[in-house]
Amino acid sequence: MKKTLFMLFLFALFFLGITMALANPWERAGLPSNGQEQSIGSYANGCLQGGEAMPLVGEGYQVIRPSRNRYYGHPDMIAYLTKLAGKTKGFGLDDLLIADISMPRGGNFTSGHSSHQTGLDADIWLSFAPERLKKSIVEKPTAISMVDLKSYSLRRDNWLQEHAVLFQVAASEPEVARIFVHPVIKETLCEMTWEDRTWLQKVRPWWGHHYHMHVRLRCPDGSASCVDQATPPQGDGCGSELISWRPKPKDEQKKVVKTTKKKRVKIKPEQCLVVLRQ
Template identity: 55%
Template sequence: MKRVIEGMAIIALMLCSGAVTASPWESVEAPSRGSSESIGSYSNGCLAGAQSLPLAGDGYQVMRSYRGRYYGHPDMIQFLTDLSQKANKLALGQLLVGDIAMPRGGRFSSGHASHQTGLDADIWLKVVDKPLSDDELIDVQPLPMVHLKQYKINKKNWGESQVLMIQLAAADERVARIFVHPVIKEQLCAREWTERDWLRKVRPWWGHYYHFHVRLNCPEGDSSCKEQAEPPEGDGCGAELASWKPKPKSEQKPKKKVVKAKKKVPPPPPAQCLVLLEGSGKKDG
């Protein structure tokens, strides 16, 4: 316990001083042995006993595998496998799976605030009819579904396959949330659905204009996993969604002088995570 406390103090000191530019979790090469467990919260946690998603399977491929971000809780691995098989049967196209988590989860130095417990995964909205080559998978280019400046859907790229892919994922009871760009949420809300309960899980969030982010519920029995509060009641298609739309320039308030805020220091990870990191056998350098 003393070593854990000392480890937490050292990490906190390095973060405060700005001495850390890379997350120590990024140098971990392999999952821990033993049973699987998601620990902590989606944005401050880690993952014990991770499983790796095979780089290719029935109806999916993992992109940019050299980054080593294709590890997840077994629930996530099973979810992605199930989703790709369902999508394949419906001829929705090949799933392109992006980042899930690192071998023991944990914090990224940049790019993600969440994806720390193996319960988050990015799935691109780019639809391909056949598997990509190894060279193509290394540097796949995103296909934007939204004209960002105009705040409108890109009709050339957005279609039925994308709509049904999100609906198929959100309808799964294992899913807690799906994050998409507000314009994509608008498109989903505008359709007439026989069953609309799943729309509650689809949450607007900036940046998700070429992929959707799936977040699973805490696995049953993982007592150290912290659930996120449930989304507000309803389908989220009314005033809540409208509040995301940028106001016309004539209605915008004059910008105040921006005072550069101090860099926020992330909270220390749960003690269980520090134990997991300590025994990880990190890469040299």
Template identity: 50%
Template sequence: MKRFLATFLLLVAPALAQADPPPAGELFGAMSLPAPGAPQVFGSYAKGCLAGAVTLPADGDGYQAMRLSRNRTWGHPDLVAFIERLAQEGRADGWPGLLVGDMAQPRGGPMRSGHASHQLGLDVDLWLTPMPGQQLSPDDREELSAVSMLKPGTRELDPARFGMRQLAIIRRAALQPEVERIFVHPAIKGAMCEMAGTDRGWLRKVRPWFGHDAHFHVRLRCPAGQPDCRPQEPPPEGDGCGADLAWWFSEEPWQAPAVPEPPPKPLVLSDLPTQCTAVLSAP
């Protein structure tokens, strides 16, 4: 028996010690409730977590939340207040109401699927499909899909789907002082550059990125009094409608690499700020 234990410790125990830790997405994805306490943000948008999160009610004045089964309707109170205010103010621009996609998990952090960011409770995906006039059923919220603003099978905008109402609600969001960035498909950004006229200062916040053809992704800046929140660099000067945007309409950004890159390793708890360990283990 002693010889067996000695052999185990010599051969097996080191291998167990070196075993890969579980992905942080699995750990944070298993949390159904927020960490208690005052709202606190730790880390960056793509490598962080959140304590004291609050949830967006499923229905509100001028909005309905989608995909409730994902339990991703959580965020910093600033984000919830922003969504509720935008939903109400958007009506002045003729927007029927917001369909709200993913925000964050109860304790923020990496997700099991779907997003690299959305980890601080400061990001939200808002559908470019207007809210219908009736209250959606639970099944509707799970099964309805956001409609792409592109012509099918292309990277070209469909003007029958994207018009002045979509432009107005994105502009309304960009004008909010707490908004850091808004991500949209490059074709949407290009159309907005043409449609905006002389009122262009807000376009600086609207940045082109892959995907984002059926929704716009709003990111809030770090809240005041949150020193452990790592801000993103400010967007470049100008309206973003020049050479940088033209690059997106070349083939280069869309080409697959000649040598396929290995998939990135999932984040583990040690990749996150040390405070996230306490956030995860809080009762």
């Protein structure tokens, strides 16, 4: 009896997942829309017109989990990733693992991301591939964390000098607006000696990014309806702002009172309706 109930429960979850996916028109769009390439709206509430697919394999990189169909981006993003992989390859790094960019027409996900909606966000795992990965591994790669989350410290057995090179090269490109990483990784980069530290301004601390970096580009030319994020604060971001992310001792932690505020429904730009119909 218990086994039967458990099987019914699993079936219900499976059916619910399919129903949710079918209810999301952005996830049903299997191909990019027609029209001139444009990123429309904001990173967390927008869409992508005239998107371009990232080739699954190229010089210095491999796309992972391609069955998710999230390897589409604004042509500027595809050009950036291709350029970055070529540069890191030239510095002797193994292949980059390119994860989620956007869906074919951008838009919101049923689960997983709140941003990545305009083709201007991309995740790059902090694992390198010394050789061409087998198909089974490409679809189900193993993430390697750079941070011991319990002790809030760097996992030095996983961190390589090549990671520092990757961050510097990735953030130094002028089209980059931000690169999100776990605060411990930002601290590690701040503690290193650099001739030029200006690129560190773009490396922003954010929870969850301990096994990958999240690259965000500025709004491209020709995307008049694209909404840029505010410029990061001046400086390298290695001072009190970064220290504030460190966990506080239990006796200093304030009790947080949870509230049940209703989430505001985001209305997409009208142009996104056109993108869906194309």
